[in-house]
Amino acid sequence: MNLYFIRHGNPDYCRDCLTELGHKQADSCAEELLQLHIDEIFSSPMGRATETAQHLADKLGKDVLVEPWAHEVEQYAYRDDGSPTLAVQLEPEFLRSPELEALGDEWHTHPRFNGSELIRDMVKTVETGAETCFYKLGYQHEGHRFKILEKSEKNIAFFSHAGTFLILAGYLLQIPTLTAWHSFFTYQTGISWINFHNADSGYTVPRFLYINDTHHLRKNNLPLT
Numbered sequence: 001m002n003l004y005f006i007r008h009g010n011p012d013y014c015r016d017c018l019t020e021l022g023h024k025q026a027d028s029c030a031e032e033l034l035q036l037h038i039d040e041i042f043s044s045p046m047g048r049a050t051e052t053a054q055h056l057a058d059k060l061g062k063d064v065l066v067e068p069w070a071h072e073v074e075q076y077a078y079r080d081d082g083s084p085t086l087a088v089q090l091e092p093e094f095l096r097s098p099e100l101e102a103l104g105d106e107w108h109t110h111p112r113f114n115g116s117e118l119i120r121d122m123v124k125t126v127e128t129g130a131e132t133c134f135y136k137l138g139y140q141h142e143g144h145r146f147k148i149l150e151k152s153e154k155n156i157a158f159f160s161h162a163g164t165f166l167i168l169a170g171y172l173l174q175i176p177t178l179t180a181w182h183s184f185f186t187y188q189t190g191i192s193w194i195n196f197h198n199a200d201s202g203y204t205v206p207r208f209l210y211i212n213d214t215h216h217l218r219k220n221n222l223p224l225t
Contacts, residue, residue: 001137001152001196003206004036005168006159007186008048010225016047022188023055025222029189030056032216036155038062042133044070044160052189053159064159069129073163075119078112087119088163092182100178107178123177126167139196144174145205151198162186172206186212187224 006029009022018026033056042065043053053064077087080094090112094100100107107113108120131141138150162185170180172194186192190212196204214224 001139001198002036002155003194003196004033004038004155004157005165005192005194006033006052006157007162007165007188007190008044008046008052008159009189011048011188013048018048018051021222021225022048022052024220025189025217025225026052026055028216028220028222029191030059032191033157034059036157038157039154040065040156042067042070042156042158044072044164046071046161049159049161053157056157067129067133067158069125069133070158070160070164072161073122073126073167075116075122077114077119086163087113087122088166088181090181095178095182123167126164127171130168130171139204142203145203146196148198148202148204152196153198165192169208169211173208184211187214187217189217190214191216 009025010019011017011022012019038056038060041053041057041062043050045066045068050064057064073088075087076084077090079085080091100110103110108116113119134141134146138148138152139146140149165186166181166184167177169184170177173180192211193209195207195209197207198204217224
């Protein structure tokens with residue numbers, strides 16, 4: 001199975017929809033995805049993601065399947081200057097600092113996260129939702145790999161959010177949550193390709209073959225946002 005994860009296009013966050021630029025980005029992205037012979041289209045329930053997905057759905061004549069767990073991860077933390085931001089968007093140099101790494105699995109107790117269990121629960125919600133979704137697609141999470149319940153050659157397009165992608169990347173790669181947060185990034189309508197190879201052993205390990213491909217934007221002289 002090939003999973004193509006796509007961040008939504010340029011949004012109007014207040015109205016939770018795409019801007020004019022966002023629609024152009026989404027259409028450009030859809031044209032790129034047509035070459036990948038997409039079998040199924042999944043999306044976050046949020047408007048900016050479903051509108052991005054709809055561009056591809058209209059071209060393929062397919063429905064958009066909504067996964068509630070894939071909504072934006074909207075728990076806040078504080079930047080170094082004290083201003084609030086999404087927890088997943090904190091400065092990479094802080095996320096990789098000795099003071100935070102020293103907390104280990106209790107990283108969420110740092111004052112800049114408000115010591116909030118909500119942030120750790122946010123991570124768990126995405127991981128649990130993804131686990132259920134992959135199970136339905138034929139792959140059961142078992143230890144540090146996935147058991148192949150049903151070999152699949154499907155190409156899946158999944159439209160969601162940058163924060164969701166960062167948590168999902170950590171889950172699939174089995175690396176610490178904060179390592180994924182400070183190591184990866186994706187622009188709006190950036191495409192990431194994750195392959196679930198159907199090995200004869202009956203198990204598979206997801207491999208990231210590329211992250212944040214924005215060729216479709218550069219080709220059409222659209223800005224990276």
